[in-house]
Ligand SMILES: Nc1ncnc2c1ncn2[C@@H]1O[C@H](COP(=O)(O)OP(=O)(O)OP(=O)(O)O)[C@@H](O)[C@H]1O
């Protein structure tokens with residue numbers, strides 16, 4: 001099967017994660033999207049909410065959308081959540097699957113700083129979505145790799161990894177940072193966060209103090 005993976009801190013999960021992932025599933029004809037909360041983000045400050053609760057919020061979204069499945073492989077592993085380690089494990093467990101890692105242009109530009117980044121092309125394809133305010137330019141270290149691997153949508157080659165697909169998604173102006181701030185100010189950002197997740201946040205008193 002063709003599996004899209006959306007990795008993230010999901011602190012909390014919001015429609016900026018959900019809607020682009022649904023669009024990408026449909027555009028590429030993927031069989032499923034696995035939402036994969038990390039445990040310790042390698043390139044970010046520690047999440048405000050613990051791994052178990054971030055996992056629970058993502059699980060609520062998976063219960064609502066049949067297109068998604070929760071992948072807890074990083075949440076169960078101690079140490080920094082390196083994608084290389086994760087994809088090595090996933091390819092061992094599921095040799096029959098072809099993995100498509102979903103990544104925004106904001107993350108793609110920093111890919112050369114990720115652990116064993118060049119080996120990632122042996123383990124998955126990348127689906128790059130546009131993100132407002134971010135553009136690839138020829139002076140960026142990732143640019144050459146991007147140009148060489150870029151493949152037209154629908155033009156699947158008989159290779160299990162190493163291709164880059166570029167997709168144009170409907171922009172979603174949400175971020176977890178902004179949502180945490182709104183909740184700490186006593187707001188309930190119902191346009192940005194699914195109802196069940198907002199309920200969980202309220203019940204557990206999450207994000208009460210400013211980030
Ligand atoms: N609004 C959005 N539109 C498109 N992609 C997004 C959006 N928000 C997050 N993503 C993508 O989802 C993945 C996981 O994001 P993450 O969980 O870090 O959320 P975030 O909102 O960017 O968090 P924070 O504000 O805490 O940095 C990343 O690849 C990121 O590029």
Ligand SMILES: O=C(O)c1ccc[n+]([C@@H]2O[C@H](COP(=O)([O-])O)[C@@H](O)[C@H]2O)c1
Nearest residue numbers: 007008009038041042043082083114115
């Ligand atoms: O492997 C790495 O070195 C690495 C560095 C930064 C980010 N990632 C992965 O990228 C995904 C999005 O990360 P973030 O920090 O935007 O939540 C998530 O799956 C991370 O584990 C991975």
